[in-house]
Amino acid sequence: MSPFAEKTAPFFSFTILIIAWELAVRLGGLNTNSLPGPSQVFLSMIELIRNGAIFKHTVASLFRVTAGFYLSALLGIPIGIILGRSQTLALFFNPVIHFLRPISPLAWIPLAMLWFGIGDQPAIFLIFLSSFFPIVVSTAVAVQSINPTYFHVAANFDFSRTEVIKKIVIPAIIPDIITALRLTVTISWIVVVAAEMIAVQSGLGYLILDARNGLRMDYVLDGMIVIGLIGILLDAIMRRLGQIDSASWGIRQM
Amino acid sequence: MGQIQITSLNKEFINRRRTKREDDPTPFGQVVPVLEDINIEIEDGEMVCFLGPSGCGKSTLMRIVAGFDRQSSGSVKIDGKEITGPSSDNIFVFQHSGLLPWMTVWQNVELGLRKMADKDEQCEKIQEYIEMVELEGFEDHYPHQLSGGMLRRAELARALVVNPDILIMDEPFSGLDFLTHMKLREEVVNMHQFLGKTILVVTHDIDDALVMGDRIIVFSRRPSQIKMNRKLDFPHPRNFFKKDHELAKLRDELFFMLGVNYAV
Numbered sequence: 001m002s003p004f005a006e007k008t009a010p011f012f013s014f015t016i017l018i019i020a021w022e023l024a025v026r027l028g029g030l031n032t033n034s035l036p037g038p039s040q041v042f043l044s045m046i047e048l049i050r051n052g053a054i055f056k057h058t059v060a061s062l063f064r065v066t067a068g069f070y071l072s073a074l075l076g077i078p079i080g081i082i083l084g085r086s087q088t089l090a091l092f093f094n095p096v097i098h099f100l101r102p103i104s105p106l107a108w109i110p111l112a113m114l115w116f117g118i119g120d121q122p123a124i125f126l127i128f129l130s131s132f133f134p135i136v137v138s139t140a141v142a143v144q145s146i147n148p149t150y151f152h153v154a155a156n157f158d159f160s161r162t163e164v165i166k167k168i169v170i171p172a173i174i175p176d177i178i179t180a181l182r183l184t185v186t187i188s189w190i191v192v193v194a195a196e197m198i199a200v201q202s203g204l205g206y207l208i209l210d211a212r213n214g215l216r217m218d219y220v221l222d223g224m225i226v227i228g229l230i231g232i233l234l235d236a237i238m239r240r241l242g243q244i245d246s247a248s249w250g251i252r253q254m
Numbered sequence: 255m256g257q258i259q260i261t262s263l264n265k266e267f268i269n270r271r272r273t274k275r276e277d278d279p280t281p282f283g284q285v286v287p288v289l290e291d292i293n294i295e296i297e298d299g300e301m302v303c304f305l306g307p308s309g310c311g312k313s314t315l316m317r318i319v320a321g322f323d324r325q326s327s328g329s330v331k332i333d334g335k336e337i338t339g340p341s342s343d344n345i346f347v348f349q350h351s352g353l354l355p356w357m358t359v360w361q362n363v364e365l366g367l368r369k370m371a372d373k374d375e376q377c378e379k380i381q382e383y384i385e386m387v388e389l390e391g392f393e394d395h396y397p398h399q400l401s402g403g404m405l406r407r408a409e410l411a412r413a414l415v416v417n418p419d420i421l422i423m424d425e426p427f428s429g430l431d432f433l434t435h436m437k438l439r440e441e442v443v444n445m446h447q448f449l450g451k452t453i454l455v456v457t458h459d460i461d462d463a464l465v466m467g468d469r470i471i472v473f474s475r476r477p478s479q480i481k482m483n484r485k486l487d488f489p490h491p492r493n494f495f496k497k498d499h500e501l502a503k504l505r506d507e508l509f510f511m512l513g514v515n516y517a518v
Contacts, residue, residue, distance in 0.1 A: 152322055153352045155340040157365045157416075171356035 036218040044218040045225070053207070058226060060202040064120060065192050065234075068127025069185060076132050077177060080139020081169060090140065101133040105191050109198055123195040123203070130191040131184035135177075142176035143169060175242065182238035189231050255333045256344075256419035256452030258296040258319065263328030265289040265314055287477035288314055292328070294471065294483070298419075301446050301453040303463035306473030312456045316422050319454065320346040332420065342366060344420035345413040350429075351405045353397045359384065359408045360393040366416035383411040387441070403434035407441070414445070420452045427462065436514040439466060443490055465492050491515075 018038045024030060025037035032040065048054040083090045083097075105126045112122035150172060154164050196205025204223050211219030265288045288311040296302055304312045317323040319330055321340040330337050332344065340346070353362050363380050370376040384390055387407035397405060406426060413421055426442070427435045443466055446453055457463055463470050464486070472482040509515075 149350065149352045150354060152340070152346065153354065153365075155322070156320070156342060156346055158342050167357075168354070171354070174356070 033215065033217065036221065041218050041221045041225070044216070045222045048219065048222055054222065054226060057202055057204050057207045057223075058230065060200075060206075061192050061196065061204045062230070064123045064195070064203065065127055065185075065188050067120075068124040068192075069131055069188050071124070072128045072130075072132040072135055072184070072188075073181065076135030077139050080136045081143055081165070081173075083136065084140040084143025085169070094140075097133060097136060101137065105130040106194055109195070113199055118199055120200065122199045123192065126195040127188045127191050131188045134184050134187065135180055138176060138180035139173060142173035142180075146172045178238065178242040182235060182242070185234050185238055186231060189227070189234060193227060255298050256296075257298045257333050258294070258420065258452065258454075259329075259331045259334075260292055260294040260296075260315075260319075261329050261331075263289060263292040263315075263318070263330060264326045265311065265318065265323075266326045289325075290477040290479050292478075292480060294480070296452060296454070296469075299450040299452055301455065301466055301468045303455045303457055303467035303470050304473065305457065305460065305463050305470060306478065307475050308458070310473045310476055310478045312473055312478075313424055316346070316424055316454060316456055319420075320344055320422050322346070342416045343418055344422065345416060345418040347409055347413050347421060347423045347426060351397065351409060353405060353409055353412070355397045358394050358396055359389060359400070359411075362397075362408060363412045363415055366412060379415060383415040384408075386414070386445075387411040401434075402430050403438055406430070406438055410442075410445075414449070418451070420454065422454045424456045425458065426455065427457070427459070433512055433514060436509070440491075440514060442466065447490060 022037050022039065025032060025035060036044075045054070083093060108126060108129055109122075112125050116122040116125055146169065150168050151164070154168050159167065192203065193205035193208070196203035197209045200206055204227055208220050208223040211217070211223065266285045267288060269284050269286050292315065294302075304315070306312050314323060318325050319332075319337070321337050321344070346352075353359075354365075357365075360380060363384060364376070367376050367379060370379075381390075381393075384393060387410055389404060389408055389411065392400065392404065392408075397408070400408065423442075427438055430438065439462060442453075442455075446466075455462070455466060467486050469485050470482065471480060473479070474481045
């Protein structure tokens with residue numbers, strides 16, 4: 001495919017989607033209360049932009065995702081490194097981690113509300129849970145799969161323990177960590193919407209829930225569109241991280 | 255100094271292969287002898303080439319000398335001292351490149367000198383060794399940007415900059431194309447004559463051993479014993495392809511054209 005076609009393809013697919021949607025609503029005789037057309041959605045979006053509501057909710061959601069995500073990376077990566085380096089600790093804690101990992105963060109909602117009440121904290125806690133376990137597990141796996149030759153090099157050049165972590169372990173796992181972060185940031189973005197439907201009075205999840213209660217399906221769709229757009233943006237940011245020269249050694253090598 | 259004395263060394267390991275092979279007489283969980291009663295004495299500055307069938311334990315012996323593995327019994331002494339573990343006095347050059355892929359050539363070479371206090375002197379020394387292996391201009395390249403031969407040379411520079419007493423090379427030319435192999439071999443020989451370090455080379459290539467070695471040690475099949483231990487008192491550059499003079503001359507000429515000076 002030519003580079004031009006590659007760049008314009010997404011615009012084409014979206015244009016087709018929007019036209020099909022508009023036609024279905026207009027010609028298909030669908031009830032605009034249950035599925036508003038794109039034009040109506042677009043107009044209400046302008047409304048939401050004018051009164052600033054959409055920005056307020058987006059910032060609120062992004063704040064929660066950032067806080068929860070940072071927290072899980074800050075705790076998850078070091079714990080993953082420890083579990084990856086120590087077989088004994090891994091033997092003890094892996095069963096617990098693998099037991100807790102498949103429990104949906106949403107199942108924690110009742111407990112989270114009981115512990116943290118109403119507000120930002122329970123939502124941040126849920127996001128933390130959603131990304132913490134995947135980050136721990138993929139960090140530990142990444143550490144275990146480091147080529148043993150590099151540890152021999154470290155021994156040959158008399159590396160200290162901290163040097164092994166700083167010069168071997170961390171750079172070696174960076175490509176895997178970036179992939180893990182890229183996957184988990186999407187999960188946390190999914191979870192934030194669900195968390196906001198329960199515990200808080202702001203955020204895109206709350207916007208959608210509130211619009212549903214007011215039977216404004218156009219606002220619901222506006223919320224969904226913004227969620228989708230920010231999801232793409234978050235993924236693009238994480239992908240840029242992976243293109244830094246010293247971090248991309250593993251990806252380029254393949 | 256790099257004098258090595260290996261006395262009545264044995265190495266065994268426990269067979270962990272569950273599926274039986276025909277040529278594998280020891281059942282699962284039993285002790286397999288790898289090296290049996292190995293006695294070698296290597297003088298300081300000698301280049302010793304180890305030959306033997308694959309799986310005979312040459313690499314295991316190298317790993318023991320480098321301190322990465324322990325012998326089951328017997329002793330290995332370097333300059334009269336028993337080996338306790340890996341150290342930068344005897345550097346292992348790896349079979350599959352051990353350059354750290356997240357560091358540039360410069361940073362990799364710097365590893366051995368990172369504790370040097372005088373930064374100017376450090377810089378000078380790194381530059382000197384990078385130039386010695388003819389990698390000037392590639393200081394800021396990452397390993398994945400280099401060719402196979404350049405990778406080996408960078409690794410050589412990294413090992414030599416520490417000024418180790420002993421250099422251990424496990425199949426240093428494997429995986430290289432023919433000409434790069436010849437050139438690198440020539441460089442190692444020159445380097446050895448120039449620096450006079452003790453070098454242990456594991457190889458499958460008889461030519462390599464004949465051209466490079468001050469001494470050749472041949473191992474038997476497992477359990478390995480020493481089959482031959484012979485000094486090679488021939489001057490460098492060596493050339494044993496002189497029967498048909500015309501042809502040999504043409505071969506030399508071709509090699510010279512392609513950049514290998516002392517062809518064999």
